Amino acid sequence: MSFVREPLSKATAMQLFKNLCLARRSEEYIDEHEPENLTRTPMHTSMSQEFACVGVCTAPERQAGVFTSYRSHAAFLAQTYDTDQVFSGLYGCTSSTSSEDEKRRDPEEFRRMLDQEYPRGRLDTPEEAAAAVAFLCSAEASLVNRQHHGRRRPEPGPLRHERRFGRHDGQLPDGAASVSSRQPRSTIDSPPGERLSVKDEAIYRRLFRTALLIRLVEERIIELYPTDKIQSPVHLSIGQEAVAVGVCDGLRPDDLVFATYRSHGFYIAKGGSLDAMFAELYGRKGGVSGGKAGSMHLSAPEVGLMGSSAVVASTIPHAVGAALSFKRRGASRIAVAVFGDGATEEGVYHESLNFAALMKVPVLFVCEDNGLAVHSHRRVRQSYRLADHAASFGIAGRRLEEGWDMLAIRKATLEAAAKVRAGEPFVLEIVTSRYKEHVGIGEDFHFNYRTRDAVDAWKRRDPLIVDQKLVAAVRPDIEREIEAAVAFAEASPTPGHAELLTDVI
Ligand SMILES: Cc1ncc(C[n+]2csc(CCOP(=O)(O)OP(=O)(O)O)c2C)c(N)n1
Ligand SMILES: [Mg+2]
Numbered sequence: 045m046s047f048v049r050e051p052l053s054k055a056t057a058m059q060l061f062k063n064l065c066l067a068r069r070s071e072e073y074i075d076e077h078e079p080e081n082l083t084r085t086p087m088h089t090s091m092s093q094e095f096a097c098v099g100v101c102t103a104p105e106r107q108a109g110v111f112t113s114y115r116s117h118a119a120f121l122a123q124t125y126d127t128d129q130v131f132s133g134l135y136g137c138t139s140s141t142s143s144e145d146e147k148r149r150d151p152e153e154f155r156r157m158l159d160q161e162y163p164r165g166r167l168d169t170p171e172e173a174a175a176a177v178a179f180l181c182s183a184e185a186s187l188v189n190r191q192h193h194g195r196r197r198p199e200p201g202p203l204r205h206e207r208r209f210g211r212h213d214g215q216l217p218d219g220a221a222s223v224s225s226r227q228p229r230s231t232i233d234s235p236p237g238e239r240l241s242v243k244d245e246a247i248y249r250r251l252f253r254t255a256l257l258i259r260l261v262e263e264r265i266i267e268l269y270p271t272d273k274i275q276s277p278v279h280l281s282i283g284q285e286a287v288a289v290g291v292c293d294g295l296r297p298d299d300l301v302f303a304t305y306r307s308h309g310f311y312i313a314k315g316g317s318l319d320a321m322f323a324e325l326y327g328r329k330g331g332v333s334g335g336k337a338g339s340m341h342l343s344a345p346e347v348g349l350m351g352s353s354a355v356v357a358s359t360i361p362h363a364v365g366a367a368l369s370f371k372r373r374g375a376s377r378i379a380v381a382v383f384g385d386g387a388t389e390e391g392v393y394h395e396s397l398n399f400a401a402l403m404k405v406p407v408l409f410v411c412e413d414n415g416l417a418v419h420s421h422r423r424v425r426q427s428y429r430l431a432d433h434a435a436s437f438g439i440a441g442r443r444l445e446e447g448w449d450m451l452a453i454r455k456a457t458l459e460a461a462a463k464v465r466a467g468e469p470f471v472l473e474i475v476t477s478r479y480k481e482h483v484g485i486g487e488d489f490h491f492n493y494r495t496r497d498a499v500d501a502w503k504r505r506d507p508l509i510v511d512q513k514l515v516a517a518v519r520p521d522i523e524r525e526i527e528a529a530v531a532f533a534e535a536s537p538t539p540g541h542a543e544l545l546t547d548v549i
Pocket of ligand 1 (some may be wrong): 306354355356357383384385386387388412414416417418482
């Protein structure tokens with residue numbers, strides 16, 4: 045990596061020295077006086093790392109606003125050159141102090157000391173600048189060699205001051221643009237068109253039945269919704285069933301799944317009770333959470349569906365935490381974080397990847413990539429590709445385009461889960477299609493954020509639409525199951541006043 049550097053003007057170089065001296069000497073002063081207990085705030089010094097912010101703040105566009113972290117002395121001084129403000133703030137006093145004790149905290153004392161060593165206006169010649177550099181070098185040496193009040197000093201930066209500033213030749217140091225040496229372990233591309241054998245008819249029928257159950261459950265919800273018996277908003281996953289079914293079938297029964305508000309499919313595919321699900325949607329006592337959680341917060345811990353949440357991305361770190369627990373206990377179980385493509389824009393997704401990669405916890409990240417977040421398409425939201433992004437954390441990833449293909453998803457999950465069980469987190473992105481609107485039972489093509497053609501193209505590959513012979517064979521049995529669950533919900537009592545405050549936080 046290389047970049048072209050403008051030669052530094054003499055004036056800019058001088059200003060850099062000045063600001064650097066100011067920042068370094070200020071903090072040394074604070075440090076030397078620490079035993080006097082003058083400072084009233086926690087102190088985050090930046091000794092030996094002043095260069096970056098001093099360099100930025102001394103840039104010609106100095107009038108630009110600067111937002112800094114709590115480690116802000118150097119940036120503040122470089123921007124303002126106002127030691128009074130810094131010391132008044134740190135010492136909790138104003139410059140018009142009166143008592144003897146407060147006089148000792150007077151920033152003037154520092155200014156006098158600084159002016160003595162580096163009188164302002166005397167850094168304007170190369171000789172004075174060289175003297176400043178010498179001072180900085182010795183200051184750094186003192187940081188390395190000297191034990192200040194018995195405390196550990198910050199490590200010096202890899203480059204010494206003279207290599208950065210000392211030659212007066214306007215050259216910046218080499219190596220400033222070094223890049224992380226961390227390389228991804230591997231990134232696997234989707235196998236082109238690979239399928240499990242269609243001879244494995246039994247597996248296909250099992251997956252198909254569960255997928256059709258999910259589809260028909262949600263179609264029943266659409267019928268019931270106008271009656272207002274369902275007390276909760278519903279995020280339907282019609283079109284996405286293959287993801288839930290393929291993933292859950294590729295897991296072991298005691299693996300845990302953490303899901304989202306669009307999780308009827310995962311709840312059912314993991315084996316949650318249909319009766320308790322409908323009762324939950326109805327807000328009845330027989331529901332999975334006594335009718336208080338609704339569609340967006342389904343859970344069935346008895347079968348490993350640990351929870352789902354309306355707060356986008358919030359269950360991802362829960363999965364990572366569960367995986368850490370498995371690792372610590374030496375269990376061979378894995379945790380699965382299921383989330384949408386929009387959830388990857390949340391900071392917690394990135395934190396979770398980082399933690400999982402560092403700790404090597406057995407977590408499988410499954411992205412249900414319908415390309416949509418409410419009414420916006422991914423192309424206007426994301427500048428990254430998920431598997432590549434995961435690779436930057438050292439996590440292997442795979443993007444599976446055939447999100448209608450339950451067998452392909454199952455196989456991909458089995459392969460990914462094997463790696464995860466061996467202690468490598470994995471990101472599995474499965475492309476899919478949401479047929480209905482974001483929330484509710486209708487369609488939303490009138491918002492023009494996606495096209496009906498794209499959804500129709502997906503439907504032409506959807507086995508639950510294409511394979512009508514198999515639909516006809518299993519549908520009656522599934523419908524009986526659903527009607528029994530609806531009847532259970534209707535018969536279940538509503539929670540009374542006595543339960544108003546139970547099972548809630
Ligand atoms: C933390 C948070 N931010 C914003 C929202 C509002 N919100 C609800 S769903 C959603 C889109 C999420 O898209 P995605 O993760 O792709 O899931 P999908 O709905 O496509 O399944 C947003 C932004 C929220 N519920 N929580
Ligand atoms: Mg989405």
